[in-house]
Amino acid sequence: MKLDIPVVDMHCDVLYKMQLEPSLEFLNDSKLDVTISRLQEGKVALQTFAIYLSERLGTPRFEHVYKQLEIYDSLIEQKSYTEGLRPLRWKQDAEELRNFIYQEEWKQRNQIWSLLSLEGVDGLEGNLSYLDLIYEKGVRFIGVTWNYANWAADGILEERNGGFTNKGKALIKKCNDIGLIIDVSHLSEAGFWELTDMSEQPVIASHSNVKSICPNPRNLTDNQIRAIITLNGRIGMTFVPWFVKKEGKVTKADLLKHIDHVCALGGADHIMFGSDFDGIPQWIEGLEHPGKYPDLVELLQKHYPETLVRQFMYDNMLSFLCENLKGKP
Template identity: 55%
Template structure:
């Protein structure tokens, strides 16, 4: 085994909803979490994206609950001795000097914004930098991927797209219905990402992306965060780490080697890919990748492609007189 610890960027986990539900959880090492500070360090994870997730199917959604998860991140994750909070393009150049790692905030589904763009602006000012437009079903902005009618954006949703393009909020199409994906591809002025989705040609789950969608992401220089949800990796579940390689190879066959990154969905799942049960396993996964692919490609998939996207597309820190 090669002793080459590689940096990792993971674009999706659901720790914050667990912290909101159980404030006594210790982020540093609590066994109730997949993602802990201890495991991030063990796996070489330099950057972890933390999703703010509210499910209209399970609970009453509100902007107050979004604020609660932002506070959980501030109070329990982005703390002295914890993770540094990444918000601005200029900070991407500082990452190499901060060995304990970085965290970012994303919003998974805009339901809790209640159709209010002022709330969206507050999220941006409070440090949220990615916005997933839906979860699996319809909300005030657009249809999710499991909504039977497969609709695009509402008028309010189109105004949200325009606001995101003006403000610098980046967009995430994981969970968005195909009609919405293609409408966003026409309307958005900047590349977007799919933070935690796989290739539908390899595993036919509706949350995975078609070849046409992957090619569109490649053409705009967006990103696809291959995910470790077992039933997105292999039809019927029961996936092993080696099964993720089939998705890597397929995206590469579509010209997407420079678009691949990872979005584990840790803490959003109750079954795991064998060998990828938590972020501490990333070191072993890197060795598996190195056994099959050139080191330059592996470094890109684990970290480089994600960092390049952020360095190019994050908003610049405002200058104050």
């Protein structure tokens, strides 16, 4: 029997595309992977929107970050969607969404919840007070780097593999203090270990796979996976084809090797998904946009019990949000 299961997706890059091309229409524009129509088709209950600053914008500035916050606000305010997007910011919101799913109300309504993340702190320009501002605007997850070095730390493609700067270490403390959860995807390996030593809260890898299965620098080593599990963090299996398989055609079935491996390391309760839709120029065959999520669910149910499939698709991450988001003041 085919399962009717909602989805939590912890990473997409649609905001930066809409920043570069303001004429794009979020309802159903064919130039976008992620649209309201496809989210509804894919039964996505919660979508995280990343703020990523394209190199085409020039030197990263806070005004670029703020522009994407404005674009996100405009999506929330849109009245043309059946139910629209509902922002998730607080522990109470996460608990309400979990109850919404448990009571199966999501089947009767097209309500989609949304989260905000920041992918790389370059645009904060080294000003830690901007953390308060973006938190107030709804950002709840923050990736320290993209692939290269910035004022806070080295990214995973920096050959020197440096860790955090002094100001970067202050950023870790500030994030812990105000409730911003740190995302290790794109962070250098040295930075990863500094962070896991310093952070007082769990971390996530929003969109990274398993390096021992596919040796891409952006994937996680077994020791990193174990560390995230020990911290009770979460690992987002991602649909970037070259993070799934080194070469050749990539299919949904190839993702199973990564999921199996994380489970073998004790991480069944820590798996989630972070598609990276709208951040990739190529797609896994059969996973070209969020509307294809039911096909992934159908594949998973052939290999795992229903309880695990539900954990992977939504429950692991919802429990994390309920445990780690701050309560509404």
